[in-house]
Amino acid sequence: MPVNRQVLEKYIEQYLSVSRFRDYCPNGLQVEGREPVARLATAVTASLAAIELAIEAGADALLVHHGFFWKGEAQSIVRTKKARIAALLAADLNLFAYHLPLDAHPEVGxxxxxxxxxxxxxxxxxxxxxxxxxxxxxxxxxxxxxxxxxxxxxxxxxxxxxxxxxxxxxxxxxxxxxxxxxxxxxxxxxxxxxxxxxxxxxxxxxxxxxxxxxxxxxxxxERGGVRALGDHLAERFDLDVIHLEVPNPV
Missing domain, CATH: 3.40.1390.30 (NIF3 (NGG1p interacting factor 3)-like)
Structure with missing residues (x-):
């Protein structure tokens, strides 16, 4: 059943103890999409391939470990960053990203x-x-x-x-x-x-x-964390959760 986007974000923030980490990127909702979330897709990185797979799967939100807006990167939304964000906005797809909090969590990290x-x-x-x-x-x-x-x-x-x-x-x-x-x-x-x-x-x-x-x-x-967090959220909120595997040899 659908869960309100803000309720989902608040729960993950508390569950992962986001506030205790000094990170290189914002943790939480990075790109806002539709408010109700019934289907959640997870992936390691918010690549264009993962975003397109999430859209194809009919997801309302994509949850990743590697999102956007890293410290030290160019702030302009051009080229590959533009393509990724444009795809999210066109599909009204939420993007959640959790970096160090997802590395460190004692159960799903x-x-x-x-x-x-x-x-x-x-x-x-x-x-x-x-x-x-x-x-x-x-x-x-x-x-x-x-x-x-x-x-x-x-x-x-x-x-x-x-x-x-x-x-x-x-x-x-x-x-x-x-x-x-x-x-x-x-x-x-x-x-x-x-x-x-x-x-x-x-x-x-x-x-x-x-x-x-x-x-x-x-x-x-780093495939384990997003999958385990997705499984936890599926049980906690009765969400339909799917994991998207975009191969990466690195």
Whole structure:
């Protein structure tokens, strides 16, 4: 049954504790569409492809992790940004976006859902705004076994930086582009750090610190949050929720 757009936004704001985060973009309703929301589509990123799929599916709102209006980007609504926003406005389609609050939520967050895929739950947090997580596997596995587990769950082959046959048990992780967290993670009592992306320095830091690094894909590690939040909202408001998968190898 339909839910009022403002009621939906207020609930998500409170559920994700949006106000406690300093973020690089606005969290919440980014583009206003029709007021009643009966069908909600979720996607990782508000790309034109995702917007067009949501319109085709008859959605009243699109909920994403990566929305618009990032700090440091050009403010002009031209070219690709114009095409995306024009499509939303023409269809009267709401766009909701939640970035760091969706990374960090203990139940439906990207870190929580990635931990579930790896078979580990967080017992310690670190890094900027405590976004990084650390936990212990119930039984040790090799790096390659953990990589295979992630590949099976996400469909993407992780990049392994470090000895693949090393046995590990204590894991740190943060989804998406959190390779900068590796500087601090490498000083913690962990065997392996998992994120979405890698950078040039990571190869050397992994070798010198003895902490293996797995880059499992920015998109692949951040599919869980929007899907889990969509499932939660479907149950909470009796909404029709669909997930849109727009493949991304990064």
């Amino acid at each position: 990207n870190n929580a859902t990635l931990g579930q895929l790896m078979g580990v739950s967080a017992d310690t947090f670190f890094g900027d705004q405590m976004l990084g997580a650390v936990g212990t596997l119930t039984a040790p596995v090799t790096v390659r076994q953990l990589a295979n587990r992630l590949e099976s769950a996400t469909g993407r082959v992780p990049l392994i930086l470090g000895p693949a046959e090393r046995e590990i048990r204590r894991i740190g992780w943060c989804t998406g582009g959190a390779q900068s967290f590796f500087h601090e993670a490498a000083t913690l009592d962990i065997d392996c750090f998992v994120s979405g992306e890698s950078s040039e320095f990571v190869t050397h830091l992994a070798a010198e610190s003895g902490v293996t690094y797995l880059a499992a894909g920015h998109h692949a590690t």
